[in-house]
Amino acid sequence: MSGKSLLLKVILLGDGGVGKSSLMNRYVTNKFDSQAFHTIGVEFLNRDLEVDGRFVTLQIWDTAGQERFKSLRTPFYRGADCCLLTFSVDDRQSFENLSNWQKEFVYYADVKDPERFPFVVLGNKIDKLERQVSTEEAQAWCMENGNYPYLETSAKDDTNVAVAFEEAVRQVLAVEEQLEHCMLGHTIDLQSSSKSGSSCC
Ligand SMILES: Nc1nc2c(ncn2[C@@H]2O[C@H](COP(=O)(O)OP(=O)(O)OP(=O)(O)O)[C@@H](O)[C@H]2O)c(=O)[nH]1
Ligand SMILES: [Mg+2]
Numbered sequence: 001m002s003g004k005s006l007l008l009k010v011i012l013l014g015d016g017g018v019g020k021s022s023l024m025n026r027y028v029t030n031k032f033d034s035q036a037f038h039t040i041g042v043e044f045l046n047r048d049l050e051v052d053g054r055f056v057t058l059q060i061w062d063t064a065g066q067e068r069f070k071s072l073r074t075p076f077y078r079g080a081d082c083c084l085l086t087f088s089v090d091d092r093q094s095f096e097n098l099s100n101w102q103k104e105f106v107y108y109a110d111v112k113d114p115e116r117f118p119f120v121v122l123g124n125k126i127d128k129l130e131r132q133v134s135t136e137e138a139q140a141w142c143m144e145n146g147n148y149p150y151l152e153t154s155a156k157d158d159t160n161v162a163v164a165f166e167e168a169v170r171q172v173l174a175v176e177e178q179l180e181h182c183m184l185g186h187t188i189d190l191q192s193s194s195k196s197g198s199s200c201c
Contacts, residue, residue, distance in 0.1 A: 004055070005048070005055040005056060005057050006054065006055070006056050006057070007056075007057045007059060008056055008057070008058055008059065008081045008082065008168075008169060008172050009059045009061060009079055009080050009081050009082075010058060010059070010060055010061065010080065010081060010082040010083070010084060010165070010168045010169075010172075011060075011061040011063065011076070011077060011080040011082070011083050011084065011105070012024060012060065012061065012062050012063060012084045012086055013063055013065070013083060013084065013085055013086065013101045013104070013105055014065055014085060014086030014087055014088075014094060014097075014098075014101060014122075015065045015087065015088075015091070015093065015094040015097055015101075016038055016064070016065035016066035016067075017038070017065065017088070017091070017094075018065065018086050018087050018088040018091065018094045018124055018125075019086065019088060019124040019125055019153075019155050020039070020062050020063065020065060020084075020086050021036055021039050021043070021062050022036055022124075022155035022156070023086070023122070023124060023153060023155045023161055023164070024043075024045055024060050024062045025045075025155075026155040026158055026161045027047060027060070027161050027162060027165055028045040028046075028047045028060065029045075030158075032155055032156055032158075034156070038064065038065075038066055039062060039063065039064040039065070039069075040064055040069060040072065041063075041064055041069060041072035041073060042061055042062065042063050042064065042072070042073055042076045043061075043062050044059055044060060044061045044062065045059075045060050045062075046058065046059050046060070047060070047165075049165070049166065049169070051166050051169045051170060051173065052170070052173070054169075054173060056169050058165060058168075058169065060165070061076055061080070063076065070104075074104065074108040075108075077104075077105055077108040077109035078108070078109050078110060079109075080105075080109055081118070081172045082118045082119070082120065082168040082169075082171055082172050083102075083105050083109075083117070083118070083119050083120075084119075084120050084121075084122055084164070084168060085098050085101050085102060085105075085119055085120070085121045085122070085148075086121075086122045086124055087121075087122070087123060087124070087133070087138075088123075088124050088125045089123045089124065089125055089126055089128065089131045089132065089133050089138075089152065090125050090128040090130055090131055090132055091125075091132060091133075092132035092133055095123075095132070095133040095137075095138065095141070098121065098141065098145075099145070102119065102145070114146075115146065116175060116178075117175075118168070118171035118172055118174070118175055119146060119148045119171075120148060120149050120150075120151065120164065120167055120168050120171055121138065121141070121142050121148050121149070121150045121151070122150075122151055122152075122153050122164055123135070123138050123150065123151070123152045123153070124152075124153045124154065124155060125154060125155075125156070126152045126153065126154045126159060127154040127156050127157045127159070135152060138150055138152075149167050149171065151163060151164045151167060
């Protein structure tokens with residue numbers, strides 16, 4: 001692994017009002033606005049961080065969750081290295097829509113291998129007392145839909161926000177390492193003209 005900084009694009013998707021902009025702003029500027037406006041289209045912010053000895057510039061793309069802005073957000077999905085599927089634990093509908101967000105992303109990002117693409121699921125607003133989605137239910141959805149990591153966050157209280165973005169980086173690095181391993185396997189395979197190279201790709 002080299003020590004040079006890696007630029008990673010992560011994209012926040014989820015229903016309008018679940019707290020995507022609040023999570024991004026909490027992470028990058030450490031601010032929270034209790035009366036945030038809906039996003040129109042997309043916005044992005046960068047933050048440098050170090051994860052497991054790797055220096056990364058995280059480019060966080062925050063999208064508009066409202067249906068009427070669909071055509072403004074989907075052109076920005078391509079090239080994303082990780083997708084953060086976000087819902088609010090006090091809004092059941094936002095949880096039920098996770099599958100639609102996942103499908104929309106796979107389609108417009110033109111993901112070739114959805115099984116291996118790094119998704120991370122965030123249940124936001126855990127500071128709220130009245131939940132409509134339990135931790136167990138959300139974990140079960142993640143297990144069934146691709147064994148995705150699940151994190152519960154609060155942009156308001158700054159709970160697990162940094163952890164969530166770091167997890168996104170870890171997921172991308174894990175896929176990258178797997179690919180490097182595969183490519184190395186093929187190189188050895190070609191040089192030795194043997195058929196015993198890596199079979200993971
Ligand atoms: N209590 C609480 N409120 C939150 C939290 N995160 C966001 N909010 C509030 O929820 C509302 C919507 O948050 P946004 O960050 O604008 O939601 P969004 O997902 O970006 O919405 P769109 O831009 O329409 O897609 C705002 O009033 C926020 O202050 C949280 O963790 N806890
Ligand atoms: Mg927003």
